[in-house]
Amino acid sequence: MPLRLSTKLYAALASWAEDDFRSVNGQIEYLLTECVKQRKKDGKYVSETIDEPFEIDI
Structure with a gap:
């Protein structure tokens, strides 16, 4: 199941x-x-505010 994430969000999750x-998959799960x-x-x-978009300052 593909999941589209921004590069910044992926980096923060990683x-x-x-x-x-x-793993990143384990963290998301x-x-x-x-x-x-x-x-x-x-x-x-x-x-x-979970449904509001947020900015990641990295």
């Missing part, structure tokens, strides 16, 4: 994944799993 000793758990737990998104 760095974070390396810090957590995960971990983050999505945590978001789904949070949503199921209290019916809310992790952040109220």
